[in-house]
Amino acid sequence: MLTLFPEVFGPFVGASIVGRAQAAGKVEFAFTNVRDFARDRHRTVDDKPFGGGPGMVLMCGPVYDAYEHVRSLHPAEPQLIMLTPQGERLTQRVVEELAQAERLALLCGHYEGFDERIREGLQPREISIGDYVLSGGEGAALVLIDAVVRLLPGAVGCEESVADESFSSGLLEYPQYTRPRAYRGMEVPEILVSGDHGKVAAWRHAQALARTQQRRPDLLGPDGKAGCDSGA
Ligand code: 6GU
Numbered sequence: 001m002l003t004l005f006p007e008v009f010g011p012f013v014g015a016s017i018v019g020r021a022q023a024a025g026k027v028e029f030a031f032t033n034v035r036d037f038a039r040d041r042h043r044t045v046d047d048k049p050f051g052g053g054p055g056m057v058l059m060c061g062p063v064y065d066a067y068e069h070v071r072s073l074h075p076a077e078p079q080l081i082m083l084t085p086q087g088e089r090l091t092q093r094v095v096e097e098l099a100q101a102e103r104l105a106l107l108c109g110h111y112e113g114f115d116e117r118i119r120e121g122l123q124p125r126e127i128s129i130g131d132y133v134l135s136g137g138e139g140a141a142l143v144l145i146d147a148v149v150r151l152l153p154g155a156v157g158c159e160e161s162v163a164d165e166s167f168s169s170g171l172l173e174y175p176q177y178t179r180p181r182a183y184r185g186m187e188v189p190e191i192l193v194s195g196d197h198g199k200v201a202a203w204r205h206a207q208a209l210a211r212t213q214q215r216r217p218d219l220l221g222p223d224g225k226a227g228c229d230s231g232a
Pocket of ligand 1: 082084128130141
């Protein structure tokens with residue numbers, strides 16, 4: 001992680017599935033504060049845009065130097081990811097691609113943006129998590145980390161739960177219930193306690209399809225069937 005706010009990552013990468021994956025040695029994180037690579041005594045990392053206009057721009061020097069430092073930490077060449085609203089949209093398909101990489105370097109920006117020569121010289125893969133604006137890339141990096149780490153072999157207790165869920169199947173998930181069977185007058189559907197596994201599977205598929213048609217028809221092809229194209 002290359003960031004101006006390394007402190008925001010700690011609790012997140014230590015908790016839940018990501019935390020367990022880390023403890024089990026499935027993934028390792030290193031945090032580099034871009035500000036440590038500022039060149040002046042004020043530790044400046046941003047400056048006014050040439051040509052005028054509002055906001056500040058993240059400077060080349062600290063970012064290039066921080067990236068050279070990150071490269072030197074490990075022999076594997078990282079795949080550099082720049083978190084920016086200008087990037088390609090993060091989908092489950094992109095997440096699956098990133099999960100194949102041995103090493104990722106996530107570059108989080110702040111302020112009005114990056115000096116364009118960071119793109120030109122470092123040729124990052126630019127990724128956005130959706131059509132809204134965050135004040136910085138850290139929130140997006142957390143989303144990406146969570147989505148990628150849970151796909152690493154052995155990161156989630158049950159591999160089936162990864163394969164079965166929304167977007168890997170191309171459908172939203174079916175409704176789930178746990179004990180008690182009745183809660184405040186709301187009953188668990190009879191079929192789920194029938195013990196008929198075939199009927200349960202058919203019911204779940206029908207529910208997943210109906211829910212997808214209702215909420216996210218864009219996930220279904222023109223024939224109303226889920227595309228094989230996961231997460232498109
Ligand atoms: Cl990756 N960065 C920022 N700053 N805003 C975003 C984003 C990323 N993705 C969606 N909005």
